[in-house]
Amino acid sequence: MDFRITEEQELMVQAIEEAMTRENLEPYFQDCDKNHTHPEKWWEILKELGCFSMFLPEEAEGEDGEPGGGEGAVTMFLVMEALGRCGAPIYLFWDHVKADALLENGTKEQIDKFMPLFFKGNGAFAQGFSEPTAGTELSSNTILTTYTRRNGKVYINGHKHFISGAQDNDYCLTLAKNSENPEQLTLWFVPTNVPGCKKEPMEKMGLNMENVNDIWFDDVEIEESDMFSFEGNGLMATSKGFDYERLIDAFNAYGQALCAYEDACRYANQRIVKGQEIGRLQLIQNHIMEMTMKIEAMRNMLLHYAWNKDNNCLTRAEASIAKQFCSESANDIADHALQVMGGIGYCGSRVSRIYRDLRITRISGGTGEIQTVIASRQVLKKYK
Template sequence: MDFKLTEEQQLLLESFRELLSRECTEEYLREIDEKHQPGVKVLKALADNGFSSLGIPEEYGGTPVDDLTLMLLCEEYGRSGGPSGWPYCIAVDDILTFGSEEQKKITLEYAQKGVNPFSLLITEPGAGSDNSQMSSTATRRNGKVYLNGHKTFVTGAKESPYMLVMTKEPSNPNPMTSMSMWWVPRDAKGITIEPLHKIGWHDISNCEVYLEDVEVEEKDIMGVEGQGFIQLMKNFETERLMMAARVMGMAQAGFEDAARYANQRVQFGQKIGNFQLIQEKLTYMAIKIENMKNMVYKCAWEKDNGISIQVSSALTKLYVVQSSFEVLDDAMQILGGIGYTMDHRVSRLWRDARVYRMAGGTDQIMVHIAGRGILKKYK
């Protein structure tokens, strides 16, 4: 297997790193974290320099690139500690696969301006991992469609101009044929947004969203009516790969900080890196990062080559998010007290990484998906 990056990928990553070193400073990241503000400056810089147009077809003003290249950028973005909301792979992949021409145009235009086009309204108080228990509805009357329901843990609900709302037909007990997706402006009448308060991800909102007779048109359905569950599963595959790439970069940042600190910090008359217990931690951290890279890159390669990533994306996310948190936890241990303070970025990376074991599907759901797929393969 050839692990060498192409010349184009190398040049792209060099340019990306240079931009991030200039715009995505630790001082700025600490400021938006403390103030609970989105990283607008960084997101705008990425858009202005064309990085938010990557992966978008030329007919929509974008620059096509493969998924592996996008994951390399996502990894580098995580390594820089970049603010939440970028890249827009999930929205772009969703809309290109299932969206109408109008939805594609609006979504891809927002993405290229540095704005996450839509938030995903899937989870409900009674329907988390078990999406089949969803109770939000879409009811037709007088030539219109009215959405009603209560969604929770909606990431980016305050920032994104649109919402992708998942509803279920209550008279149909089969989730495979009873769910639909609706494209709704965030400012539509009948939508109420209430922010939740989290221990991490301070630079992006996470909200309760209430839908009360929200009026939409038939044209606002995304994809095929009744096929929302199948479309959602496709969405999750891309989301899981992207999350894995991002948090892997975060783990690499923590590892590098810990290794540098071990070369500088002196205790008992010598640098702590001389102690074998510290060397052991760093060694296993390096092994985990190498394993993570292999899984993420292979999964992205599979997607690029039309190979199903239903199982591999679940395996990748499960291993990478768990291992990333372990690496960041060990980084904090090596740093000691300073790593637990707000003065060091590892504390932010550590608490932000924890949510990846829930978002996009919990560890337990990843085991369920992968385990079921493995057994099916050898049946």
């Protein structure tokens, strides 16, 4: 495996870091976090840099027929590393993973409708899997949202929970079970800005630049043509994307932790106590060493697994290991960084924002506990 950065990748990283430095976006991010608003100014910069189209499959097409860039996971890692280092809310940067499932399972009409939105950096549609009774475990026993056929139409009823980005999207790809055959779980593109649908933002401790919602469906009428994939294939239609999504979750955790780590190291060299930099104190050096070991281990692991993804050999266990290790390590790093920076870290620094935002990484996309179950089962199979 050769993890040396290509010239094209190096130029791309430089362009990102130069744009972020030139714009001095940190005060803007602070305002967006305080006001719970999406960072549109930053989003436009990403669009100008081509960050939305470059990760879409080459067979994808925008409104003008432009193809996707077809860049892989290693490049994705480098982009998120560069953005994370600059303190950007990279937890927002993952919607493109939906494009693969759309191309594989969507109808031509669905692809033509939603794919161009990805090129613009729009989410295109939210994903409605979780419910108050269904989080990590999605099954006909836990999913209570139903679809019912009546008079040539389909009607959706139920309650979706913890749905990211629903306020900004007109559609939600909704997992529901057949009211006449509850074992059939099927995905439907359901409009959300219509009578019978109610969206309500949820309060959160972090992720303030992203909206997370409850959604209620009360006899929302759709057509048979709104079915995604085929009936009863609701879980399998998007399952291939779960592993890549978990790898990107790990990229996100690493990128945010990298920012906290580097801020803490800079602070340790600048803060003077009793005539010397606190970085010369052994107890502070212990914090620096703990963070450095985890940063190095995360980076090496993620480059390895990103290479595996690009070469079609990423395993489900590896995706779960990456998410589990990086989410735990990133939270540890944020805690060490906050301790090094003391009061200034707690009051108003971006490390305090990162500390809050990182906590969800141990929960979203499958909790650390379920990642342990997934990975350990795969590991134990090797030794039977």
